[in-house]
Amino acid sequence: xxxxxxxxxxxxxxxxxxxxxxxxxxxxxxxxxxxxxxxxxxxxxxxxxxxxxxxxxxxxxxxxxxxxxxxxxxxxxxxxxxxxxxxxxxxxxxxxxxxxxxxxxxxxxxxxxxxxxxxxxxxxxxxxxxxxxxxxxxxxxxxxxxxxxxxxxxxxxxxxxxxxxxxxxxxxxxxxxxxxxxxxxxxxxxxxxxxxxxxxxxxxxxxxxxxxxxxxxxxx
Numbered sequence: 239x240x241x242x243x244x245x246x247x248x249x250x251x252x253x254x255x256x257x258x259x260x261x262x263x264x265x266x267x268x269x270x271x272x273x274x275x276x277x278x279x280x281x282x283x284x285x286x287x288x289x290x291x292x293x294x295x296x297x298x299x300x301x302x303x304x305x306x307x308x309x310x311x312x313x314x315x316x317x318x319x320x321x322x323x324x325x326x327x328x329x330x331x332x333x334x335x336x337x338x339x340x341x342x343x344x345x346x347x348x349x350x351x352x353x354x355x356x357x358x359x360x361x362x363x364x365x366x367x368x369x370x371x372x373x374x375x376x377x378x379x380x381x382x383x384x385x386x387x388x389x390x391x392x393x394x395x396x397x398x399x400x401x402x403x404x405x406x407x408x409x410x411x412x413x414x415x416x417x418x419x420x421x422x423x424x425x426x427x428x429x430x431x432x433x434x435x436x437x438x439x440x441x442x443x444x445x446x447x448x449x450x451x452x453x454x455x456x457x458x
Contacts, residue, residue, distance in 0.1 A: 246358030249326045252355035255376040257362050257390075259326070259404055261352060266322050269404045274305050274318065276416060276428040277435065282308040294316075294341030295377045301338070305348075311454050314345040316435060321351040327370075329358040336366045338389060346435060350406065350423075364411035364418065369434050371408050371423045397439035401424060410434055 247300070256358040271286050278284040283306070303318035320343040321327055327349070335347045346416055347368040349355075355363070355370050363370050377396030382388055397403070406423035407429065 246329065246361075247326075247356050249354040250357045250360040250409075250418075252360070252420065253260070253372050256372075256378045258352055259373050261322070261373065261375075261404060263322060265353065265404065266320065266350075266373065269406075270303065270318070270320050272425055273350075273406065273428075273431065274303075274348075275387040276425040277307065279428055280356075280432045281435070283313075286318075289337045292342045292344075294338065294340075296341050298343065299338050304344075305435075307435070314436070315328075317341075317342070317344050319346045319349045321348070321349065321350060321353070323353045323443070325419045326353055326361055327351050327355040328425045329356060329362050332359045332366075332368055332370075335368060336362075339368075348435075355409075360409060360418065363409070364416070369408055369410050372421075373404055373406045376403055376405045379405060408434055413437075423447055 267288070271288065274286045275284060285306045286303060287305075288303045290301045292299050292301060292304065301317055302320045303320055305316040307314055312354070317335060317339055319331070321331065332349065335349060339347045340342070348371060349363075349368065350371045350373060352373050354372055360370060362368075375393070375396075377391040377393060380391050380396065380399070380401065389400070391399070393403070402424060408421045408423045410419050410421075411417075412419045421434070423431055
């Protein structure tokens with residue numbers, strides 16, 4: 239039992255390939271907002287709201303952010319959490335977001351983090367279709383064919399070579415095998431994030447989702 243608990247609390251090895259980003263709070267917020275907004279190239283009426291308060295069936299929730307968009311004639315809402323942490327993100331964080339999704343009738347949840355997630359957090363997120371994004375610096379994604387591992391690029395050189403200042407990797411479940419899929423969360427390549435946002439739903443039906451986002455009707 240103790241070994242199982244230790245395994246769940248350990249950082250997921252899939253998320254340890256790249257070093258953590260040296261990123262300020264303002265830079266982190268800008269990366270999250272602009273990455274989400276970049277999907278406007280493929281989705282309609284994209285809106286990102288920071289520090290949004292939503293009413294759920296069991297109370298109100300103060301979210302780090304929310305995102306709404308339209309696809310296939312329906313309007314969807316995504317709940318967003320942003321964790322600028324130095325320690326691995328625990329399963330509790332993902333569980334709480336899942337509860338908020340169900341309570342508010344939202345379509346999906348995304349957690350952006352500067353730290354990797356614990357194994358238990360990743361496993362829980364995969365089961366409940368919550369996307370996890372770990373942010374790193376673009377310079378750390380540079381790959382060479384050198385036998386010896388060279389030092390990372392400087393930010394200035396990486397910028398000159400066309401690498402973004404910051405980038406992220408999205409971790410989701412492969413719907414066929416259950417393995418972990420990894421894709422890019424980048425303003426330069428929004429199609430990966432778009433696909434994840436419109437795939438997989440929580441327990442609310444499309445009709446319920448639409449009704450929760452409609453403006454209340456008033457008697458004229």
